[in-house]
Amino acid sequence: MSKYEENGVFHPNPRPLTTAILVLDDCNTLSFAAAVDPMRAANRRAGKPLFDWQFFTATGTPASLTSGLNINGPAIAKLTSCDLLLVVAGFRLEDHATPALLSSLRRIAGQGTSIAAIDGGPWLLARAGLLDGQIATTHWEDLEEFATRFPNVNTRRDRFCISGRFATSGGAAPCIDMMLYLIGTRFGKTLAQRVGSAFLYDPLPAGSQPLTSTPRKVRRNPRLARALERMEATISEPLPIPDIAAHAGLSVRALELRFQTHLGLSPKATYLQMRLEEALRLAQDTSYPVRDIALATGFISPASFARAFKEAHGQSVRSLRSQGS
CATH class of the missing domain: 1.10.10.60 (Homeodomain-like)
Known part of the structure; x- marks a missing residue:
């Protein structure tokens, strides 16, 4: 069995999750919110802290989102341990894929941490070699290039994918689907439904994202x-x-x-x-x-x-x- 085949956080367990959120420059504000707000809503609806999160950035300098919002946090290299790492990325993925960042991702994965990547985040996990042999997806605009660039990844046209300890999703709406899946799997479907209702949100089935890709230069x-x-x-x-x-x-x-x-x-x-x-x-x-x-x-x-x-x-x-x- 591969060291990456454990289910990680994606199984029933009432224990709260310590969560690190790696936020990179030029990520989409909606994708960022889609990762964070379901956790906030889960805590509120459950009446207790099911998620305890902290923000991290690539180098310790604030990450600037596409809206101009800045997210502060220590460098990801300073993260010692967590149950779940969320990687939120958007544009300039090759610029973000520095040796230091990829090394941090490998180190964190090697500790047995579950990692969920959103929007452009799967690209960084693939660059780190963490998705080789895994089922994964990414933002639908990047699917064709992603599949070509990373032939060892089993790329799927799904809104989100769970593969062992790794979860990958497209943009904001697929990320909400993925977070609701995590909440439902770990803490119960009733809570996931209550969190979904907080957003007046009806999850779409996996595989229903668009099947055509806009040229990647739009994403740049x-x-x-x-x-x-x-x-x-x-x-x-x-x-x-x-x-x-x-x-x-x-x-x-x-x-x-x-x-x-x-x-x-x-x-x-x-x-x-x-x-x-x-x-x-x-x-x-x-x-x-x-x-x-x-x-x-x-x-x-x-x-x-x-x-x-x-x-x-x-x-x-x-x-x-x-x-x-």
């Missing part, structure tokens, strides 16, 4: 990623493109150039594509009336929604649903 462009994140967060009430540009810290012209260069579409066309992809998901996965789907994806007029949906997906919502019935 924080301002473009910020614009896309803003679009995703405002699908039900689309913002004017100048507002998206301002949120990303760009002029409208600069935003147009970046979208055309990296995505081959204008910001307006990309925004519409996102909304119609969400409409397709709602049409397939829910029983919402067409009018509600239209409103949920930012269409005031049901007629304009119907035309756009049929043009994008080749059939109406009614036809799509009749095929699946």
